[in-house]
Amino acid sequence: MAMLEISHVSKFFGGLAANSDVSFSVEAGSIMGLIGPNGAGKTTLFNCITGYYPPSRGEVVFDGRRMNGLQPDRVCKLGMVRTWQKVRPLAKLSVVDNVMVGALARTSSLRKAREMAMEQLKVVRMEHRAAFPAGGLPIGERKKLEVARALATGPKLLLLDEVMGGLNPAESEEIIQLILDIKARGLTQMVIEHDMKAIMRISDRIVVLTSGEKLTEGTPQEVVNNQDVIDAYLGESHA
């Protein structure tokens, strides 16, 4: 069953088509990788899916429900949440308080929100950091905090925007394991990532965007052997 169906989505900024007639679906419980060169429209598509931008054309259907026109907080309550490439935790608040902000999308009880936040800090292996001020965390832990905050909203579909960006190999490996753990818990995920080796390892399928359009879609093996992808994407990143 498709958890997410994107049909003919376009997003225009003035004369620029940041997304142009993009269609694909994401199966429940799977990981869909989203790749493409800088400026290909990946982040814009995440924004169209999660309500930060209304698509100019096309339709986003999540869990059988049309999402066009819904605001991000409503989308989040319905079970779809994204992380941000540039992580900006509430610096003066503790780590657990930051995660509670996510949990408060599900409950108005502070006690319950704290419990839910601690649960997600365990998932990202940061419970020992609960009382630490979020502003003092190194980048690797900021990224995990961002994932914990998103998980605390209780999503069915989690969209991760370059969660490995700026991390060292050991930190990236930890995130890969975390994404696979999240999959094992039954969540559906969409992942934007520039690291091809990582995206190949975690994705069930991959969509490739270039200049706002879908270039191709397939299994990691199909995508990596596709000559158009090699020319448009791998060619650039290995130049």
Ligand SMILES: Nc1ncnc2c1ncn2[C@@H]1O[C@H](COP(=O)(O)OP(=O)(O)OP(=O)(O)O)[C@@H](O)[C@H]1O
């Ligand atoms: N709010 C906006 N207003 C105008 N143009 C925008 C806006 N957001 C994105 N764009 C443009 O849309 C195009 C797609 O940008 P987008 O950030 O979605 O690409 P991306 O694939 O996520 O890139 P990157 O890999 O560098 O993060 C770019 O040309 C960008 O300059």
